[in-house]
Amino acid sequence: MALFDKYAPLMGQFESLESTGYNPFNVSFDRVLSPTEGMIAGRRILLLGTNNYLGLTYDPDVIDAAVAATRNLGAGTTGSRVANGSYGGHRQLERHLADFYGRRHCMVFSTGYQANLGILSALAGKDDHLILDADSHASIYDGSRLGHAQVTRFRHNDPDDLDNRLRRLADTPGDKVIVVEGIYSMLGDTAPLREFVEVKRKWGAYLVVDEAHSLGVLGRTGRGLAEAAGVEDEVDFIVGTFSKSLGGIGGFCVSDMDGFDILRVASRPYMFTASLPPAVVAAVTEALNQLRHRPALRQQLMDNARRFHAGLGDLGFQVGPEASPVVSAIMPDPKTAFAFWTRLLEAGLYTNVSLPPATPKGLALLRSSVSAAHSRSQIDHALSLFADTGRELGLIPAEPAIPTWVKHPTANLAGTEPQDALAIGFRNQLLARLAAPSKAMAKYYSAFRRQSPGRARIVGDK
């Protein structure tokens, strides 16, 4: 048996995508022109599949800071901060982040992925317990495996299930560490953080929130979901990344916990990897400065997010429960997702395909993400390409024949639990689809029922 035989099924799938000439997992840009435009195969493409939420990658001050740092300090550090020393910029960035979050401690990592690896593996020891939201990002799962704690998962965004899990562990010794995300990267939904905090307090657990997609997006000053939910005091550790709203690369963790700095010599993904190069540190420091002093960027981002989310919903696409910069249209199956993605790219629009097991509940997603840098006309152009493609593929009604009451799935949901809001949003959109059934839609519906039996029951179907 050859070494790679175990990948035969994966290889088959990958090669069949390659043979179409359009493989969403192997895209390369000839050039990137701006936060919203690039060139692929000689053609100008509108970018709707980045995580460039604030559009800061081309900010002149950010670029100047990176250039100056490279000239003054060189291209790389060539070593780890523990073995080979920190530069002033590393420490300064940590101070700025701690100050931004109003916390005493901050550690910077070389990627967001490593921040989760480094924090989760070091926080929970052999006799401790990590309790993860089931829809957690791969880096959270991997960080849990890197350490020696017992790991269990609870149902996505479900405080009652979390409560059950902690109750089952009540008589087991060891600390309990809960891990959730601010905005979930697949459907753009947010965690019910206030309810989670209550459960955490009830059982004396610790809480880690990964604000990868919510830093610079949520909260009065852009600190993320914990700020938006008014529970920052109850969040023991905030993890985040520089690779999305800050337009660079790297990760961090902030905390007020006494003794936090011991992690610098206990966390292997911090110790045994090279530190961020001066250009990145300087660029991220300036991007953080922009994030703090340009709240209009956040406003622009959320305006674009709402416009695109409502636009897709109005067209009849099944989207996530709340308007967020991540907007995913649920596809009936991976094949349709690929076909949809390919047609969009041919029409000049770049999006993402997300498939299980990276997605929740076996969903095939056509994922988009909007930026503050998108103009209104770019958002509208993207919507019109989605409309054309959705109609060509028979996924949405020929003309917008949807009654107003189902148009906005999250309208009328005051006082509803977020997870119910998700279900109700889906239900409304399913009802819309059932009102105008077609063969493709029937397939759509049965795919949904298969993927999410609990939720489909809401429509009174068995």
Next chain:
Amino acid sequence: MQNSAEQIRSLVFDALRAALERPVELSDDTNITEGLGLDSVAVMDFVMEIEDALDISIPLDRIAEVKTVGDLVAAAQDLKGGH
């Protein structure tokens, strides 16, 4: 409350059939991932149904070790009836 292996086995069978939404022949030797084509997340999702029914939590490293239906029954029984 202790559950017999038999009760746990029938729970597992029911949960698997519900997850697959198609009739399948199941036995202790059925391989859950290779035989039934569930991916890693689908397996963890379906295990949640069993955890609920038995009021246990099966740690992820134990789930990762599970290959067959019989392995899962044994792991669940161990956690349920162990003490």
